[in-house]
Amino acid sequence: TIDVETQKPPKGKWTTPPFDPRFPNQNQTRNCYQNFLDYHRCIKNMNRRGKSTEPCEYYFRVYHSLCPISWVQRWNEQMRQGTFPGKI
Template sequence: MSSTIPEADPDEPVETKPFKFVTAGYDARFPYQNQTKHCWQNYVDYHKCILAKGEDFRPCKQVYTHSSSNYRTIANAVPKFFLAYRSLCPKAWTDRWDDQREAGNFPARLE
């Protein structure tokens, strides 16, 4: 069985599918170009939120779309920690932090 990827036919039109690109919005607490602290704070806040409210508590990971007529009102009132840390933090960092949390040596209090 071959594991090679088939060559694309240059004469065949490429089918593209639209996707929604969503990233963390502006946070006045982190006004600088370096968003490392923004990433860290949202990772910690997300895990504090799910520990306090449970995995099924939607506001911890809620993502609102711009199509909602009251987007700004709702989005400003609801934490979007999951969206922020997933879009700001490199996966290698969050994987390491997940491992540290599981091992009990994460450098922040989450209770």
């Protein structure tokens, strides 16, 4: 399981996600979802290799900046239940 509190950067360190040319439109739903997937893929790969998950924090900050909290909570619950539709 992922402890959200330990992943948060120190107070005042949150920044707006930079422009991503893959998602040029105002609607950032896909950007939110892709960064959520990228974060969990990164964590999975780093843990499997026995390396630090620090590089994954970028994706964490981006999806927490872009995604509604209710979506993240639902996706995390689906992951716990094994019903998450995305490929991680």
